[in-house]
Amino acid sequence: MAGSGSAHLRDDQQPLLRVEDMVVNFAGTGGRTVHAVSGISFDLLEGETLGLVGESGCGKSTTGKAVLQVPAPTSGSIQLDGVELTTLGPEAMRRTRSALQMIFQDPISSLNPRRSILDVVAEPRYIWWEEEEGRPPTSIWFEKIGALFQSVAAVLLRPVRMVAPLAALAMVLWVASEAVEDRALEGALAWLDIPARIVGFPVLAILVIALGALGVLGLVWLLAAAMVPFGAVSRLVGSVSAGVGVAGVAFALAIAVYQFAVTRSSFGRLAHWLTTGLLVVLAAVLAIWLVAAVMKPERAGASGVAAALAAFVLLQLRYIASQDGTLWGDAGDGFLGLGSERPGKLLVLVAAVAVDLVIIRVVRRRLAEQRAAVRDRVEPEVRRVLETVGINPDNALDRRPYEFSGGQAQRISIARALIMNPKVIICDEPVSALDVSVQAQILNLLEEMKREYGLTLVFIAHDLAVVKNVSDRVAVMYLGKMCEVGDPDRLYEAPAHPYTQLLLSAIPHPDPSIDPMGLDRLDGELPSPMDPPSGCRFRTRCPHAAERCAAEEPMLREISPGQFVACHFPLVGEEGA
């Protein structure tokens, strides 16, 4: 048993979800392949519940995740409502995923402990509410450009990070050699005369150079960080109109031209062009971000704030440096110009950063206001789903997930899955971590939700009694293959696959007159999916295995109406058909 085949697919009934010949392989140790799922097929009609049963390691969770394309299967076809998911692009798949929700085994760890229940349940709506309102078509182009920027930045960032410490060291050596040559450092440190007398000049010089190195290192890091959010910035702009984008670019160009016109470089022509070019890009990012953030603050994330700050600091440093061609100031002015009568460069820098922080605060406040507005709009919906899953929203909205028991947290997970009105929910062992009494509550709730919302469910579990309770169709899996598919009542009355029968006999019976020691047991362990047995994968543990099982893989075939089995020697005769 445990074979392939697609005889059980019901293409004539227009299934909502149709998976055919799906294979999921992972890279194992030593260059070997883990055959997690090897050619399974199943389909789901609208409003149906499919139970996937099997032991740990049989590939049932991998199957559930592969349907969501996390990760995408190695091969095979997955169709949702006639749309092939395996060939969708990343953005189209992201959109499709809102119709495919998931409920996980451990309810507490699948909810973010730092967020309130309101935010936890409303999160998918925060992400999607803007999309639902419709966006200008130009935004798509901005997003594409953003994605390009992001991939370029990702490639650039790695060497920048590696080179940063070397660059900092080179900078320090360069400054030190200059200082030795002109005795400039001594002059620069004039204002530190008294401390120098106390600790000695060499120690102080090393300290100052070390501080300078740290500063350079920090600058390089800021620069690297500023390159990351290109994609975020373009997405931000994408959500605003094209006019704003053009205005932002124009502003950026203006800044760049001004920069180029007023600066004179002491680093030579090529360095001048390079640094100016870099600044143009940074200024563009900054300007677009600023305009967009003021218009659509809910899309300006923390990385945008960091990028803007970095760009500001760099621009101002550049400006300061351009005044007399040095970053550190003239020797006569003392360190960072503090000794001069004009306002010190350091003071200018500090003042500029302070202004930036004020701007960022304003944007942050607008961001919070915007979030609150979205929250107010989504809150009635959150209250409604929480009520339907049996959680009192008045007590729950402001609390955190860890304040709830396992059963309550699982109800909240179900509410979060429901809020997007999904077509299909994949429940991955949703009751395995719960007490029997709570398990019954959750199973009943899932049935109610299915009636109320017309849900289609994939219910993954290892306990056949639990699966039978909720399923319209049950598929038994073993080591990445399908063993038996059928109507739950029929499957339990007359299991055709030896594995199904052994799974059934493992269920604990709350009846002391049954001696559990007298029942058939599944011995041994699951074989390694890196080296699955030939032919039928279950043969190594099957009490009925024969030579044919090792040589030939059984295919799923119908042995009675609606009951399909992949076994050469099924326990139920075909004459029953």
Next chain:
Amino acid sequence: MTGSSTSMLEVADLRTQFATPAGALTAVDGVSFTLERGRALGVVGESGSGKSVMSRSIMRLLPKSNVSSTGTVNFDGTDLMSLGPKELRELWGPEISMVFQDPLGSLNPVMTIGRQVAEGLRVHLGVSKKEARSTALNLLREVGIPEPQRRLDEYPHQLSGGMRQRVVIAIALACSPKLLIADEPTTALDVTVQAQILDLIQAERQSREMSLILITHDLGVVAGRTDHIIVMYAGRIVETAPTSVLFSEMRHPYTEALLRSIPKIEYASHTRLDIIPGSPPDMINPPSGCKFAARCRYASEQCSTEEPPLVAAGSPEHQFRCFFPVGSDEGKAALERNIAEGRVSETGVVIGEIGG
């Protein structure tokens, strides 16, 4: 299980409290029972019913600060409550040992399996390193681990969940304890592996004539594998009976509700399960009267004011704590009254407050 000369463990009026910022939390409240040599006792209840705290109180495994445990625990003629840390360490292993729920959490990840199994033998029985290793090998073989020779030098992460639990059992059995406490030993495991592990524990108990306390939330797990069952709720024993009697003549509504909430394989698919509504009570400020009243379909006003005592039903071995027991005329009348008042639905599910 009446007290007699063959009793292995006698627990009387065990009470464990935790000091919390909100007040004293009574996790175990006056539990008494007796376990005879070679017998198996099942302890059943939901999360928070005090069953794990009870077993740790008996083992004296609870922390010293903010915990107070009173009552008597007499194990094979020794009063465990009076023992000091050194004497307790001599007791854990050769006398009483424990199997916990999470096998990965109870094994040392940086120590080979062979050393972990042999550790108890070396410390308690003082055997040589070589001898301990060969005994460990036999133990691994006994608990059904394939290729035990190779496994001796492997680490816990290299084993599956079921195999790890077998190793934990091998460690627990190493010094041939007289009493094994298994606290939800199979809750983290698949049904197929659960059946294997429970079979293993049962076979070992019978061949070693060891006493067993099996703690679980699933009545299905203890049904065919214990001689006597204690049902706990809110830190108290609500029903105690020999296993066959408990299933055939259960009296407490909580026992009935626990049994009815299990999805049974015989049920047709989409059968609505009988749930226990709500959750266990706050143990810092427990409700007056019967602690289960708010979730009970038989409850009346008497239940919320007066706490029912533990009374015998039929034989002295079968005791329960309820004014309106399941299967009695009072119980039937109480249920009918609750349905008529709309507190309980036609199908027997609690939907309202007592007296509401």
